[in-house]
Amino acid sequence: MKEELIKIEELIGNFDDIEKSNIKELMQIFFKKLGNRLENYVGDYPTFIEPVYLEDNVKIGDDVLLGPNVYIGANSEIQDYVEISNTIVFDNVKIGQNFKLENCVVGKDSSLNFKNLNTKNSVLVGVADSKDKLQSKKL
């Protein structure tokens, strides 16, 4: 499982080549191996549709739905009313309120610090306090 994660992280590092990469295939392999790890988050009771894997110290807001096929990296924060499926969120990421992400990858240390984003099949990276400032590439 970690093997695909490392490869995907490397691939999104080459941001301009993402469309040509095999991230989608790697994500499929990764999700097939994904187990559950739900016990270490901080926050209220969200809805989980397994498999959902949370690394340490993940912060989850109110009315959140995670799954199926969701990996959240360490020290990441998922704010209120967020829905995420078939998505990898790397370490130290902040996801703003009322996001809906499907088939996405969010790069390490990204801060998507704004409200209301509904997106599919995308790689999202960087620090953004509005939708206009968001760096994204289609998968």
Add this chain to the structure above:
Amino acid sequence: MPLKENKEIERIKEVESINLARAEIRDEVIETKKAVEKDNELLATRVHQKFKDNNIKSFDIVGAIGAGKTALLEKIVEKLSSQYRILVICGDITTRVDADRIEKHKAETIQINTGRECALNAYHIYKIINNKDLENYDLVFIENVGNLICPSEFILGTDMRLIVVSTTEGEWVVEKHPMLFRMSDIAVINKIDLKERLGTDVEKMSSDAKKINPKIEVITTSAKTGENIEKLINLMEL
């Protein structure tokens, strides 16, 4: 709409009562509630179609906490897993205790932890089946969150709904929870092995269920002793 009002609407939706809405947002709350119900019905129709397209027979199992939903499913799956490829979706507030119990009887399981929600809805099921190759299954059982109230708000798109109650809940449990009996196909009165010891009036439970829904099939079972499990499977047309 300001976040504060959004939160208020969310909270009111959670308690499922428009009476709590103050005058200024009452219309909005009613419209939201209607839209949510309509969306659920639409998704349930899609779920049903997907099951049908893949020749899958599907069952939603509802019932009170501790009535024996999981125990019955263990028995049913144990008897059927050599003939059918089975997927069991288990709904609980938290933990995967039920899924682990059922998995031992050779069915694939998926656990949904609903957190603060007291029932599964069609969206949960839709999300799961969109991520599964349905050609790999013949039967899908959905074990709903244990209570006799909330699941009546959300149909899931299955072929049949079973409602499970037991002798330990007392003979008034059926007449006190008519909604779910009205919308179920089979009423299972479980823990029949305890009937004598508890002195529960099972005949009253059975006739109450028939009064509420004349079309409902009523069966008494014991998941513990295995009594009438075969009969139940026959009623499910399996």
